[in-house]
Amino acid sequence: MLEKLELEAFLTLAEELHFGRTAKRLHVTTGRISQIIRRLERRVGGPLFERNSRKVTLTALGKQLRDDLRPAYDQIAAGLAQAIATTRGVRIKGVVRVGFTAPWCGNLVVKAADLFRARHPDSVVEIEEIQLVDPLGRMRANEVDLQLTEFPIDEPDIVQGPLMFAEPRGLLVPVDHPFAGMEAVSLEDLGDATLVTIASEHVPEYWMDHYFPRRTPSGRPITQGPATQFWPEVLVHVSMGVGVSTVALRAKDFHSRPGLSFVPLRDAPPIDYGFLWPRTGLSPVASAYLDIVHELATPVR
Incomplete structure (x- = not known):
């Protein structure tokens, strides 16, 4: 387990990337921060920061540790602040x-x-x-x-x-599509379909690959259909037979309409x-x- 000062020193230095400012924020000496970070690096078995005379940067290991620790630390700190406020009647x-x-x-x-x-x-x-x-x-x-x-x-x-x-993942297909009569389809079946997607200019590439793959698990290309701006466009394209779309199966409770069918994707991870x-x-x-x-x-x- 990390001690409180170790955790705060690491996360503050990861934010400031400056030993002096980190020490000032935590009301300790710069030497103390250096000592804590060196001890922490020995514990994790690798460097968390790259240091030279001009700058401090996080290593890949440091970035991973920061990303793993920050959400939990923020929730603990906020929960403690809320508890204190409650006991004080704030x-x-x-x-x-x-x-x-x-x-x-x-x-x-x-x-x-x-x-x-x-x-x-x-x-x-x-x-x-x-x-x-x-x-x-x-x-x-x-x-x-x-x-x-x-x-x-x-x-x-x-x-x-x-x-x-x-939520379980499924496929939204036209009611007259060959997939519509199946109990379930697989990711490999997407190689036989046209996939209606969303415009990706502002969407991370890794997110698009996760939800709108370009190849099946075996490497077959998946035909990319229209790139839509809004969900109602997806419903229209699919109902008109333009293509199919990946979807949370729960969407059936909200978007069922004539011309559409929801089919489970049996080998896709949940959303x-x-x-x-x-x-x-x-x-x-x-x-x-x-x-x-x-x-x-x-x-x-």
């Missing part, structure tokens, strides 16, 4: 702006907002839908504090929080959902809201 006050990408995410976000408002009547929850065509734009513009969305998200300025829940927030950290009001979401979410098994 009421949470402020605005938390929450985004979501899928209707089932929106249901959880709204349910948590109702409970949050009841517990913290001095606070405000603002909720908005995030379009997958630009999944990170609103957060990077500082327009949302939290976002419930599809994983994976691996970005240097954004924290991917713990997994909240997962994981969780919260994102800026790497700069969570405000007390955002942390308090996130605590309520954790209360309401169905545990992942």
